Amino acid sequence: MRVIINRNLCGHPPFACEQCFGEFLRTGAYPDRSCIMDVVEDAKPEVTAVITSGVHTRELVITDDIREEVIYDGYMKFADFPDDAYEIQMPDGNQIRKIIREYQEQHPQAEQGK
Numbered sequence: 001m002r003v004i005i006n007r008n009l010c011g012h013p014p015f016a017c018e019q020c021f022g023e024f025l026r027t028g029a030y031p032d033r034s035c036i037m038d039v040v041e042d043a044k045p046e047v048t049a050v051i052t053s054g055v056h057t058r059e060l061v062i063t064d065d066i067r068e069e070v071i072y073d074g075y076m077k078f079a080d081f082p083d084d085a086y087e088i089q090m091p092d093g094n095q096i097r098k099i100i101r102e103y104q105e106q107h108p109q110a111e112q113g114k
């Protein structure tokens, strides 16, 4: 499955978003966090995290080799983001609506999962 994460939606520091994704990996429970936008089935056994942070997007396949580390240390160290992806601003309502609208336009089949 592909987990679509957009950190611009929550504006939290990386550790908060990482912790919440770790929880998702560990328990399979859909976290109540705004930066996890969508979960898409792609018929693959492993989880692919599609992480947007600032203007950057990275895909990270959570293999068994890194799974534990991603759960407890977070995905940022594996995702090869530049420094400016770490410092994102708290979004306002207009930015949140814009991000969600753009995502829905690009993915007409997408459900918001909530």
Ligand SMILES: [Zn+2]
Pocket: 007, 010, 011, 012, 016, 017, 033, 034, 035, 036
């Ligand atoms: Zn977050």
